[in-house]
Amino acid sequence: MSQRRLGTAALALGIVVLTDVLRVFLPSVITIFGQAASTPAELLGAFAVGWFVLALAAPALVARVGPATVGVTAALVLGAARLALTAAPGGRAQLWLASAGLFAGLVWLAATAARVAHPLPGLVLGLTASALGHALLGTYDLVWWERWPAWVASVAVVAALLATETALGRGRSATLRALGRSRSATLPVDGAGPPVDDHAPPNRRAWLLVGPALLLGGMVALSPAVAISAMSYWYGEAGTAAPPPFALAPLGVAAPLFLLGALTPVRPRWRAVPPVLLLAGALLFGYGPPTLLTFAILVSAAGLGGCLGLAAGGPSSQRAVRTGTGPAYAVVGGMLVFAVAALVYYAAYDLGYPNEWVPAVVAALTGVVAMRGVTASGGHRPSPVEPAPGLPRRRLAVLAAVVALAAAWLHGPWLVASNRGGPPERVRLVAYNIRMGFGLDGRLDLTALDRAVGRADVVVLSEVDRGWLLNGGHDTLGLLAARLGMPYVFAPAADPLWGDAVLSRWPVQRARTRPLPAVGAPTGAQALGVTVDLSAGVRLAVVSTHLQPPPGADPVVQARAVADFATGYADGAPLVVAGDLNTEPGDPAFTAFTSAGLVDALAAARPLPTSPADDPHEQIDHVFVSPDLTAADAAAVPGTASDHLPVAVTLTLPDR
Structure with a gap:
């Protein structure tokens, strides 16, 4: 397998595992550290965001030790924490395991950014796989399952992540040895070496959007639970009186739209469409009536995918090439945006202030970063850039739709027989x-x-x-x-x-x-x-x-x-x-x-x-x-x- 494919696979698998850990870390902060709302919201928020701030030291660690060593080690800790969470009895052990897994995941992201120049394929596949997997499970995480199939699936994903990480590290070492034998090769002064992803210049803008993509995808665009809730509002003022039929159907449209938006080249004249769609979806989510929640999902999914494609398809920063740490700082900074925006949004329910604007601000920020990827050419009209060459986007979109519809069928409405024997006493x-x-x-x-x-x-x-x-x-x-x-x-x-x-x-x-x-x-x-x-x-x-x-x-x-x-x-x-x-x-x-x-x-x-x-x-x-x-x-x-x-x-x- 080529280094580029290895990088894509490692990033996709890591996103799946990191998302699983986040789904435990976030509620653990509220329920365990928060102690049933007895902990002040400010202290609770400081604890949660502190892990993301601490991860700002990860790029320096990557530059000093080397991205291969740091990446494999962090992936090992991340995988071990993920498996331990299933076995943990809950309580403080769960909180600290989830915190350790989160921190290891952030360090792993920094190391991956220093090695993989093209994050878009792995990021898009990871986000989509995580959403579809959650849908197939009916939104009940494998972490909480106490059955052997959950262990088999969890071990398989973690093992695949460690295998690709190890292969990626070996490939990087071979590349650096080859470059060292070449008289024309000039290594960066920090010793980090060029990315192993086909020796392409790293794209800092795409890495910066990892955090916002996780936030907007998890809040609305790629959330199976939000899709189910959205469908229920089509059946009455207060939701449906039974599980709605094909409740996951919106995800069957949103996931393909996200994939196609991210992997399809956007012509310059249409480059403003994805940011506008993403902002419109975020505004519908924050300010629209519940009956329009379905449209918020679809519009934001298409816009989020398109923005990621724009950011990945633009010209890359030469400063990132020279220093080798630019993408690492970008991805950790983007995850800090994730943490702060999530804290500001959800803390409103404890502190009492308007929060509808938070998704819209993150969407606007994402759109600005994406647009910079296509306007950095000095005002010229660039040709469409293939954001992820080699990926069969149409087949992936069809596969995503099929998986989502299969999940809708698996978790479809059940029939409850009414009492035919007369009313009870x-x-x-x-x-x-x-x-x-x-x-x-x-x-x-x-x-x-x-x-x-x-x-x-x-x-x-x-x-x-x-x-x-x-x-x-x-x-x-x-x-x-x-x-x-x-x-x-x-x-x-x-x-x-x-x-x-x-x-x-x-x-x-x-x-x-x-x-x-x-x-x-x-x-x-x-x-x-x-x-x-x-x-x-x-x-x-x-x-x-x-x-x-x-x-x-x-x-x-x-x-x-x-x-x-x-x-x-x-x-x-x-x-x-x-x-x-x-x-x-x-x-x-x-x-x-x-x-x-x-x-x-x-x-x-x-x-x-x-x-x-x-x-x-x-x-x-x-x-x-x-x-x-x-x-x-x-x-x-x-x-x-x-x-x-x-x-x-x-x-x-x-x-x-």
Whole structure:
């Protein structure tokens, strides 16, 4: 295999492994280092960004020791950390393993940039393979699987990375020996040597875009979970009442668009199109309604691919050729942009400031860097440059579409039979704040969540994540619903990907959602109403909400809004209002529900603390019911699958 092909393969495999580590590192910072939001956001952010800042020393290390040695060593540490994360029990061990893997991955990127002059093929293939692999797994990472196929696949990818890295290092050594025997060869003063990728000048601009590409791809353009969420908004105001058919179909279009945009030459007259598309997609993602999320994915995917192609196809910096460290600094700097932009975007949900502009700014920055790649010729009209010669772009695009559609078929909607034996006399209801699916040990454990929910008939969920990059890009709701065999209705709160949900073993109707007053709270809140059809004309109105109090205050304003919405929505039908209400019995917000004529369904079991899960002493998760429902068997189910305990109650329906 040629050195260029080796470089492409090593970069693609490394991107896949590094992305896997990032999907563990980011939520570990929140759930383990963050300690259930008890750690100040500023300290949390400093810890996360500090690893990227520390990696700024990597180019100097590469120049001193040599990119081959550093690359192989860093790849070995990265692979070992990736495998260890599957075996780790969670907790602090997981946090430090993920941090070590991330740092090793950043050092590996710096070493790879010093050796591979053409990053575009490997970067594009790595990003696409990572997205499609995540789609085939239903957005449930191999890291969290405790089955032997996960180990086999993980070991195979890591072994392939180490094999290509070793071969690449040997090839570089042979190239340097050949150059040393040539009288015409002049090595750079830092001793790094020229890149082994066909002796081509390294492209610093393309390396600079690795971080922004990881961010925009993971947030919107190539996220399977975002694609699933986007499809759900085509089926009603508050999402679909069942898994949408071919939910991954947008990825089947986005991935080919990304590949074709990156690998197809762009003529000078059209060079402004990819940056415009990318910016438009980012603006749609940040400011558009949820129903346009599908278009945001497609437009941003095409624009992101085109920008990478523009950056890779332009003339290269001669300074990078002379020093040999320019690409290494560029890729580490680009990853620092990834870290800072991700921190600024997601910290807004703790600190309370607008964040819709962050993806647009990163998209604009990406477009500027890409345009510099085609305007660096002094104003002349350059001919189209093949960004990745030799790659069968059309066949790759078709393959990506086929894989994505296969994933859509594998994880298609399941059929849930309605109750044909007449309405039940009792309904078991569970209300649960699942903290995006991560337990106190920082692991995404669907088995533990399933066990905590038990044999419930209706499940009310708070803090539901459907694709946040910060939490690993999982569709937690879809994964849990598939495991429980229950259709769902989702309602966004903070943005289209985070909110509340209701799952039911019976069909649901009339999904309605109402935004709640922010009243100074940093994170948004809403009330979701659904009507459970228990057959034979029997209905049960269920309202799911997660009140967000302003700092140091009680969420009484939001509680009154929910009570007003719920009683109006039920319109005389039996009613349940449940969720993480962030208020204690006797507080003004709690009293707002009882004053509206609702009854505390957990009263017989009081005190019933639910938070924190490992030492519960706060009663903040509640179930209120209308007086015609009889509550019994109230309990808080012990467990650490989240930082809250689920509350469960059996409801007896009124006589018909």
